Amino acid sequence: MxxxxxxxxxxxxxxxxxxxxxxxxxxxxxxxxxxxxxxxxxxxxxxxxxxxxxxxxxxxxxxxxxxxxxxxxxxxxxxxxxxxxxxxxxxxxxxxxxxxxxxxxxxxxxxxxxxxxxxxxxxxQLLKWAQTYNRYEKVAAFLYDLSKDNNKEKNLLFGRIPYTHQEIADSLAISRVTVTKVLNQFKEEGLIDIQYGHIQVLERQKLYNHYLAKLD
Structure with missing residues (x-):
């Protein structure tokens, strides 16, 4: 808002x-x-x-x-x-x-x-992620939420999320090592691409289907 x-x-x-x-x-x-x-x-x-x-x-x-x-x-x-x-x-x-x-x-x-x-x-929402989601679901929900709309002020454009691994870890209160492992898994599945200083969400709907649909 x-x-x-x-x-x-x-x-x-x-x-x-x-x-x-x-x-x-x-x-x-x-x-x-x-x-x-x-x-x-x-x-x-x-x-x-x-x-x-x-x-x-x-x-x-x-x-x-x-x-x-x-x-x-x-x-x-x-x-x-x-x-x-x-x-x-x-x-x-x-x-x-x-x-x-x-x-x-x-x-x-x-x-x-x-x-x-x-x-x-x-x-x-943050409390729900912290208390009920596992590490894969937390990161998936974070990426899915941020890639929902384009936002020029936040530099969120066309699935490009300008967050480092550490910034994602800080946002979700989990370790950087955990975030990196999860992101690498998503990359192997072709859901995202990992680039310097940002994450590119390639298959947003598949990310949801694989990790979040069962939670709704």
Missing amino acids: KINEELFDYFKQVGTIKHYQKNEIIYMQDDCADELCLVLKGRVRVYHIKKNGDEINYDVLDKGRIFGESSLYENAYRPTTVSAINDVEIITCHLQDLYPYLSSSLDLTISLLKMLNDNCNHLT
Whole structure:
């Protein structure tokens, strides 16, 4: 779910535009959650840092996506860390400053509610993958999901997924060695091609039929 550009003006009127460079931290988990953020340009990574320093990716967000929704709750703290993947421009604003516009714009209110619903569904999906899928099903579901639609902002085009083995491992909370073994198996089956810095999904429907159809 993305915020329609026609609604950006509401955020611009009450918020502050900020810029971040590649790999710069936007906020850390456990920070006080006092601002909502809208991506205007670039991509950000949402992830959790475990006590041992390992990172678990939750999502990659691009233009029109909102993050920091924990600020919708009083006295809340950030459950995740967010950093810039490339040069990023965002708007940060306090929810109370948006209240007058929420009461006057049904589109803005519906967009925020849909965003919360989509985020909940995404986290539910990640939990399902983690708890019920084996290693082959996890990686297959990840590739199948990301290759669903073309997305120029995320550089997801024609089944090309710009993730390294390590990034897939971080996203699925499994080891890089496991991911590499699974990807090599998929390649042997002719389902994907492995190239430097990205995976090319060649047979998306077959990937689903072989590994995911039985799970529905």
